[in-house]
Every structure is written in structure tokens, then in C-alpha cells.
Amino acid sequence: MKLTIIVIGDEILLGQVTDTNSGEISRTLGPEGWETVETMVIGDNADAIRLAIEKAMGQSDLVITTGGLGPTKDDITKTVMTAYFGGELREDPEVVDNIHRVFEKRNLKMNALTRAQAMVPTSCKVIQNVLGTAPIMWFERDGKVLVAMPGVPFETVGMLHSAVLPEILRHFRSDIKVLHHTMMVSGITESALAEHLCAWEENLPPHLHLAYLPTPGLIRLRLDGHYHCADTNAEAQFADAVSTLANILGTYLIYDGDATAAMIVLHYLRKKGWTLATAESCTGGNIARSITKIPGCSDTYVGSVVSYSNDVKQRLLGVNPDTLADEGAVSENVVRRMANGVCMATGADCAVATSGIAGPGGGSDEKPVGTVWIAATAQGQTVARCMHLPGDRQRVINRATTEALLLLLSILQ
């Protein structure tokens, strides 16, 4: 089944806002058997929207549009859709009620512009957008479906999972059910992993498919299985395949499920009941951020000392000024002391620490840009490692963040 996504919005076309909705839609529908054939990004322009809809409806079974539905842009998108799918624009009393509810929650009063959002084509079925004021519109024509969704990511993603995906699965009910399972793999490059799994992959039956989804330092492996709905043995067969794959992966498999490095570290720490702190120089708060993005992390994560200056490394982490003078801030002894120092300062059981040169300045012949020392400590055992990371400042920071968390994992398991 083929899917085309149309992203509507001048702000995205002009590069003022980065579109993340289309990725979320593809990632969500892909494992359900939907192949995204194209994503089009167009402006708030009637001709462009009309041409995009015509092309998308021609090449796909399902079209999802995002954006073009704000209170100031409503007219263009809805008028084009009404022309294409028929009917006329009429105020929908249930949408008016929904807008009232959303506005009450936000302590706002409805105005004329917002009220106009309740106008919907009579040719569509409305899916109430409980997270915002722009109604979600479900159109059908020639056996194909177009779903018009709002563009605010919080609303798009929330409504996709809670209402739109279930409706799509109901509508396009097929004889095939798709099962999937994700595992996180570390300690091996993507090409070495492909070699390691080669024999098993070559003998996979055609209804099983393995997808490699590499991220820096961590590989996500997703196994998809396509079965007939009547096949009562499907779940057991698929579980067998998952377990065989897990056996072949052995110690490379670090987490059974879909997770970031920070989520995996929290998982293992919770099993042991240990708390975590971080001490960051070159990553500058990025490790703390990657952990505190996770709701509920406060049961395990106590905090961080971002010791950007040498003075703060001494004051708060107890790094010896002589070590800093003799070996430099980017050195094994400093990063080890940072990890131990933040445990002492915060009372945490475990810690990771980073000190490096993220660039673009600050490099030397001996320690070029990309040189990063990382350390991890857990209940008395401390390990450290030096890395030479390629790329620009942000890539070095992101990679060092993942590697520091994986280093801690290596002494937790």
C-alpha cells in the first residue's frame, strides 16, 4: 500500500521551521505495511496544493497532509480540498464545541478567526482534534483516502497515534497482519553486523524482513513479519524468529525494544536501584538533556555538574589544579576525577564524565579537534577511554554523549 505525505506551509518551505511530522508519519505507518513513495513540501498556495493533491491521489492509496490549517491559512487549504472532493464549507457544531473546550483549557476566548476553523467541507468526515483547534478531515474518493492533519507537531503526533492510525488500520483492514520487534545493538559497526547476520538473513523466509536503522554509536534492528490474519500461529512463529535473532546477536544486543542510549542506561540502573549523575565539559549539558528528556527520569537521575571552566572542575568536582596544569583538561586523569567527583558531590551511585575538544577552535597537534576523553564509574569501578570523533561541533557533542552513556552500560551489565 502506497502513501504520499504533503507538508503544507511557507514557514517550512522557506526553512524557518524544520518538518519533523513527515518522518513521524513514515516511521509509524512503515511497520504497518505502508510504503512512503514521496513527501512533498509546498507553500500556502492554492495552485501548489491542488497540483500536489492531484499527483498524490494518483500515485498512492493514502495521502496525509499536514499544516495549512492555522486560523489565518484555513481558507486556502479547505477551499482547494472542497473543490477536489466536492461538497461545500459549513460550520460543524461539534468542531465549535471542541474549539471551546480547547480554548477553555488554555484560558483563551474564541474570536472570529478561530471560529472560522469550525468550517469544514461537507464531503469529509471529521476526526476531532482534542489537542488543538484545527479539525482533522478524512476524505475519500475512488477508493483512496486523504487525511488532512494540523501542522503543530504536538498535535500531529498526538492525534496520529491516538486517532488517525487506528482509523487507517480499520479502514484499510487487510488479510495481512504485520508484527514487528525492535532491538538495540552496540559494539559493532553496521557493516560488520551485516556480515555477522548474513547467513541468517539469507535464509529468512520472504514474509520476514530485517531493517537496519543506524544512529551514531547505536544500531536499531527492526524485524518485521507479514502474516495472514487467519494464521493463528503467527505470534508464536514470529517470537521464535525474534529469539533466534537475539541468540545470534549475543552480547551485541544491549536492549530488547526501541530506546535511546539514555533510556537503556536508566533501565539497567533501575534494575539495580542505583542513582546517576553526570559531569560534563565538552558535551556542555547535552548528556543531562538527553536524560531529562525522558519523563520520570527523576527516580534515577539526580543531576549534573557542567564544569565548562577549569575553575568549576576544581571547585565542584575536586579536580586537582596540578593535574589540570600538567596533563590538560582533556586527559584521562581529569575525566576520571570528574566522574568520581560528581558522585561525591551529589551522592550518586554512578556517573559519566566527558572532557574534549568539540571545535572548531581549541585543537592542537597533540590533541586535535574531536579528541574526547570519556569516563564512567559505578560503585567503585571507573573506566575511561579516549576517542577521536569526526565532524563538526554538534556531531562531536552528540557522539560523545552516546559513547559516554554506552561506556557506563559496559560496566553495568
Next chain:
Amino acid sequence: MKLTIIVIGDEILLGQVTDTNSGEISRTLGPEGWETVETMVIGDNADAIRLAIEKAMGQSDLVITTGGLGPTKDDITKTVMTAYFGGELREDPEVVDNIHRVFEKRNLKMNALTRAQAMVPTSCKVIQNVLGTAPIMWFERDGKVLVAMPGVPFETVGMLHSAVLPEILRHFRSDIKVLHHTMMVSGITESALAEHLCAWEENLPPHLHLAYLPTPGLIRLRLDGHYHCADTNAEAQFADAVSTLANILGTYLIYDGDATAAMIVLHYLRKKGWTLATAESCTGGNIARSITKIPGCSDTYVGSVVSYSNDVKQRLLGVNPDTLADEGAVSENVVRRMANGVCMATGADCAVATSGIAGPGGGSDEKPVGTVWIAATAQGQTVARCMHLPGDRQRVINRATTEALLLLLSILQ
């Protein structure tokens, strides 16, 4: 002049990687007078690439493609381009030299796959990609241009600014020169600002255009001026318009230029020679990260205490346990003490602090999710403010980050 961007790559179409290149290209070429009419995202598929190129060349003067040029995908994209623009694939000795240079820098050996990257259509002019191994290809047909660029953002962005943009400006040399100037505005909503500037905007001559680029808490205003190249008075006239706009903006204008909240804070602190620290609870390291993203920030920024647990608030920032018990962690007195405490702990001259409920859990009737206290202190003066922020966890964190930095700015100016 019209521009179409084609983003090639299964990983982007499937949502495994978020495309940021197209936004950078639009943001860079827009102010030079290029209107992006469409961005297409397609997979590594010969038919899709061919159809996209045909459509794009039909509707635009310039087409930029990104991606589809990795060592394993080279064939598809280059074969399609050779078929469309003519010529044949041949090894380019200068590209071979460039790949050798790049590999030497990375301490890697060239293999057969990489060597194949040196094959380029005889119908194109090569722009050496000094940041990677995939050559940039410049094609011309019927007075239109297609530039094929690599997909790795570090290479795309770097080469766009250093080599591709200058070549585009040279090639499409026009009688028009475009001048632009960006200013950062704060303390007013976008709609109130539009009202404030209404009279001035209505009387703007047609060669001047004002663009509103809102971000959470901060509005970027960009004035574009289109002049004839022969107009020797253009710069002076444009400077006049900029200065009139600055006068009307008055105190809403917080920075003359394009900058993030963190960059503006660093700018004002450097003028005073003051250092900065941060104390973060609900923002969890995000403020530190927004500052340490900026190369060279270490002259001003000393570090952060991410005091996620109450225990760390007491240990490292000296927050009184009685205050925590009586008023809760999300309270004025706690956040004020955090700001002052981190100055004492680190020796910094100024600080910002945050404590709030980012959600989705942890809210109460009295302090619902989105309640955030922020404080700022500069040489003895401390201010604090309570906010009720809408949206999900990440939106609350991002908005609190900007508002805390702007609060510090309000006592620095």
C-alpha cells in the same frame, strides 16, 4: 527566480533521518532573491529520481539535489543524471585526488566502492567537495541549472556556503542586488508587533519587504531590499530604512543581527566582562546546551549545576530544606536561591535558574504541568517570574530555556 530542492534518500523518506539540508538551502538562497517553490523528498529509486528531475527542471530556474551520492547508492543517481543531461560516466582524476586527500585526513584507505565515487558524467562541471568524497556536480540544460550535492549535512552546508552559493550568484548574475538585515525583537507578541509596525509597513516602497520569523519567545525580523546593481545609493538608502525600523522598534529591539537568545546574552555579558553560570531543574541541561553549542562560549560561560533532585539543590546550591518542604521545589524562593547559589558555587557574576513541571506527570491543581519559575541574577540584583507554558514536555523545556535567558537580558540592558 525559482528554486526546487530534491532530497534523495530512503533513510529520509522512511523517517529514520530528519532532513535539515533543504531548510538551510532555502534560508541561504531566499534572501538572495530565490523563491523555493517545492521541496521533494524521494527514495533511492531511479524512476522517482528521473520524474523528480523532469518536474523540477520544468518548474524552476535552479534545482538543487541533496543525497543519493553515497558509495553504495552512487550508481542510481548518477546514471539517471547522465541519461537526462547526456554524456557518459568517466573517472575524474581530480576527484580521485580529492578522495585521497579526504581519506588521508581520516586515516582511511581507499577501496573500490569509494573509488567509484570518482566516476562523474562528462556533461557536468565538478565542484570539488573538500569536506567529503562525493563530488558536487553542476549541470546545465536549456538555460537552467541543476546542482547535485552530497547528503551529509556537515558537507552540504559547508560546501553550500563556501563554493555552491558563490557559483550560483556568479552564474545567475542579475541586474538586481538584494540587501538584507535581521533584527531580534522581544517583549511583544507577533500580532501586536504587526500592529505596531502597520503604518510603517503600509508605506514601504515595493522594493522593500519585511519578513516575520517567529521562534518561541523571540521574533526575528528580516528586512530585504531589492535594488538595481547600478544604483550607487542603494546601501545608504537601505541603511536609512533599517535605522527607521530600529527607531520604531525602540526597546523591543534587543539585538541588531541574527542570533539565538543564548548568543544575545553572551554578547551583552562580553561587553560588561561578566561571567555566567546556570542552575537548572526542569530544563535539565538544555540551557547549558544552548549556550555551549556556541563556539568560543568558554570566555564567558563557566558551567551549570543541573540540580534535578532536591538533594542536589541543597548540596550544591545551598537551597534550604525548610523552603523546599514548605514551598515546594517549584517556587519563587527556591529558584531565586538556585540562581544565587550557583553564582556562589562557581564564582560567576550572573546566573539564570529554572524550576518547573515539564510533565507529563508531576502536576497538581495548584501547580499544573507547565508551571515554571525562572530567576536571573546579575551582580546582586535578582528577579524571578512564574510562567504557565502550554504544550508537551519538550516545548515547555525549550520555552523555559529562552525565557530564562531573556529574563537575564532584561536586567543586563
